[in-house]
Amino acid sequence: MKLATVGSVAFDAIETPFGKTDKIVGGAGTYIALASSFFVKEQSLISVVGEDFPQDVLAELSSKGVDINGVEVKQGEKTFFWSGRYHNDLNTRDTLVTELNVLADFKPVVPVNAQNASFLMLGNLSPDVQLSVIQQMKQRPQLIAMDTMNFWMDIALDSLKETLKHIDVLIINDEEARQLSGVYSLRKAAKIIREMGPSILIIKKGEHGALLFHEQHIFYAPALPLEEVFDPTGAGDTFAGGFMGYLAAAERIDFDNMKRAIIAGSALASFCVEKFGTQRLKEITMADIQARMQEFVSLSTFQL
Amino acid sequence: MKLATVGSVAFDAIETPFGKTDKIVGGAGTYIALASSFFVKEQSLISVVGEDFPQDVLAELSSKGVDINGVEVKQGEKTFFWSGRYHNDLNTRDTLVTELNVLADFKPVVPVNAQNASFLMLGNLSPDVQLSVIQQMKQRPQLIAMDTMNFWMDIALDSLKETLKHIDVLIINDEEARQLSGVYSLRKAAKIIREMGPSILIIKKGEHGALLFHEQHIFYAPALPLEEVFDPTGAGDTFAGGFMGYLAAAERIDFDNMKRAIIAGSALASFCVEKFGTQRLKEITMADIQARMQEFVSLSTFQL
Numbered sequence: 001m002k003l004a005t006v007g008s009v010a011f012d013a014i015e016t017p018f019g020k021t022d023k024i025v026g027g028a029g030t031y032i033a034l035a036s037s038f039f040v041k042e043q044s045l046i047s048v049v050g051e052d053f054p055q056d057v058l059a060e061l062s063s064k065g066v067d068i069n070g071v072e073v074k075q076g077e078k079t080f081f082w083s084g085r086y087h088n089d090l091n092t093r094d095t096l097v098t099e100l101n102v103l104a105d106f107k108p109v110v111p112v113n114a115q116n117a118s119f120l121m122l123g124n125l126s127p128d129v130q131l132s133v134i135q136q137m138k139q140r141p142q143l144i145a146m147d148t149m150n151f152w153m154d155i156a157l158d159s160l161k162e163t164l165k166h167i168d169v170l171i172i173n174d175e176e177a178r179q180l181s182g183v184y185s186l187r188k189a190a191k192i193i194r195e196m197g198p199s200i201l202i203i204k205k206g207e208h209g210a211l212l213f214h215e216q217h218i219f220y221a222p223a224l225p226l227e228e229v230f231d232p233t234g235a236g237d238t239f240a241g242g243f244m245g246y247l248a249a250a251e252r253i254d255f256d257n258m259k260r261a262i263i264a265g266s267a268l269a270s271f272c273v274e275k276f277g278t279q280r281l282k283e284i285t286m287a288d289i290q291a292r293m294q295e296f297v298s299l300s301t302f303q304l
Numbered sequence: 305m306k307l308a309t310v311g312s313v314a315f316d317a318i319e320t321p322f323g324k325t326d327k328i329v330g331g332a333g334t335y336i337a338l339a340s341s342f343f344v345k346e347q348s349l350i351s352v353v354g355e356d357f358p359q360d361v362l363a364e365l366s367s368k369g370v371d372i373n374g375v376e377v378k379q380g381e382k383t384f385f386w387s388g389r390y391h392n393d394l395n396t397r398d399t400l401v402t403e404l405n406v407l408a409d410f411k412p413v414v415p416v417n418a419q420n421a422s423f424l425m426l427g428n429l430s431p432d433v434q435l436s437v438i439q440q441m442k443q444r445p446q447l448i449a450m451d452t453m454n455f456w457m458d459i460a461l462d463s464l465k466e467t468l469k470h471i472d473v474l475i476i477n478d479e480e481a482r483q484l485s486g487v488y489s490l491r492k493a494a495k496i497i498r499e500m501g502p503s504i505l506i507i508k509k510g511e512h513g514a515l516l517f518h519e520q521h522i523f524y525a526p527a528l529p530l531e532e533v534f535d536p537t538g539a540g541d542t543f544a545g546g547f548m549g550y551l552a553a554a555e556r557i558d559f560d561n562m563k564r565a566i567i568a569g570s571a572l573a574s575f576c577v578e579k580f581g582t583q584r585l586k587e588i589t590m591a592d593i594q595a596r597m598q599e600f601v602s603l604s605t606f607q608l
Contacts, residue, residue: 060589088488090488091468182447184392184393184394185529185531185532185533186511186529187529187530187531188531188532190529205512208509208512208513209512209513209524209526209528217602218529218603219603219604219606220526220527220529220604221606222513222524222526222604223524224488224523225491225494225515225522226489226491227489227491227492228489229489247526256606256607259432259606260606260607260608263606263608277554281450292607294608295607297606298521299522299523299524300523300524300526300604300606301605302523302525302560302563302564302567302568302604303564304562304564304595304598304601304603
């Protein structure tokens with residue numbers, strides 16, 4: 001198995017200045033698997049849903065090469081539900097409802113055929129749960145990446161620091177990097193965070209692109225200036241999925257490929273925000289992604 | 305004359321989390337002239353100071369090829385003084401004191417030898433004052449660039465819109481672009497603002513780099529992730545000065561040279577913030593600037 005991902009599969013109800021949705025399918029695991037499926041034809045998703053979750057959504061993931069044996073369906077229980085309203089700038093949002101449901105006592109079980117995955121992506125979950133997944137792997141994956149959020153820094157910092165010792169790539173946003181490191185300068189923050197464990201750090205800056213830190217290298221990936229961001233939900237997970245999918249397909253993990261992988265993730269995220277939920281990710285083709293990656297080239301190329 | 309610049313020459317007193325200064329020399333005109341002097345060996349500065357302004361500072365500018373005949377010294381009056389305190393993130397600041405002094409009724413007179421300058425840089429001043437400088441030029445400069453700020457959008461929007469009709473390059477920050485256009489998306493804002501007059505728009509995003517819009521092209525210039533920003537005062541003017549100086553020296557105004565000019569401006573700005581006021585700009589050499597411009601190349605280069 002090339003890639004294994006653990007992450008939520010959920011219902012979201014979203015309100016943006018452009019409209020609102022009823023319950024639609026979301027969740028970090030869903031976005032990561034969808035995004036990486038463009039590059040990786042064989043992957044495993046580890047998650048949990050309730051009996052209210054539509055079978056055809058799982059079947060659709062399956063048709064894209066996502067092994068869903070690791071997605072537990074809990075009879076008599078309900079799927080994780082999140083509802084939020086974005087402000088006019090679409091950079092900030094209020095959470096209206098969080099119903100953990102099946103996610104409350106999620107104890108992921110890595111299926112046997114995923115225990116030898118060479119790439120492991122840990123979506124945003126409690127750091128203890130993330131660590132439990134690492135510990136179920138039969139051999140150390142070639143690359144372990146994880147996402148986390150302020151919430152875990154607030155309530156489970158020690159566990160988070162323990163899990164950080166076991167991973168290679170941390171993917172967080174600028175605000176989270178500042179909170180985790182305790183310093184404002186992202187360059188200093190990167191040094192402090194990489195001393196906690198991950199040799200590779202990606203700091204996402206939303207409409208301002210992303211920074212990649214590895215060894216003595218820094219890469220500044222631009223973000224495509226968009227006419228409109230319709231719905232930012234899932235953009236960060238889509239970015240992570242594109243990054244891991246691209247690297248897993250490329251196999252060689254060097255700085256040049258990491259840079260390409262970030263452009264792939266950025267291109268996918270730029271599609272994701274064009275419509276509600278996962279809709280746009282289901283419409284686009286590999287040719288669309290390649291064309292958009294080329295836009296990043298013309299956007300940022302210069303010669304002295 | 306290659307380049308003429310109109311802009312304030314002033315005293316600043318600055319407080320940052322790292323320390324504070326007594327009155328030091330600042331002002332948009334000072335930063336622009338200093339930055340552009342690395343590229344342009346013949347330029348004119350048009351400004352006004354009081355009799356309290358140190359002659360040796362003007363002499364120093366003069367030694368760098370800046371013709372100071374356009375800097376009026378008003379006997380019996382005092383130089384413009386600004387004092388401010390930066391917050392911990394260094395992105396926001398409180399103005400503590402603004403004493404307009406000689407700037408209150410500044411009516412710039414363009415010296416005869418500057419009236420045929422091929423490049424004209426209008427530092428942040430009232431749009432009427434900026435327009436009066438354009439009107440004094442004997443022939444239409446090859447390129448007219450200007451800076452402005454929210455203040456003029458609040459109190460002199462009609463004048464600002466009139467001046468915008470006469471220029472080629474508007475250099476503002478993201479917040480100003482959003483206010484001037486009335487829209488949040490910078491891509492949409494760029495379209496609206498360029499319909500007001502300037503065919504070229506540069507949107508500065510501080511630690512997030514800068515965007516250049518011209519015809520159908522967009523260039524995303526990265527910002528160097530710095531260990532520490534010591535004092536951001538003058539960074540925007542230094543950027544503008546580096547941009548105009550580079551272009552004036554290159555003479556050819558095409559998109560590739562504009563991109564290089566933005567990198568030059570960004571490199572200079574990244575030096576500017578390393579120490580208080582103009583101190584760092586006076587220490588660096590052309591070799592330092594070239595080395596830093598190369599850092600921007602390695603920071604943002606990737607190949608698909």
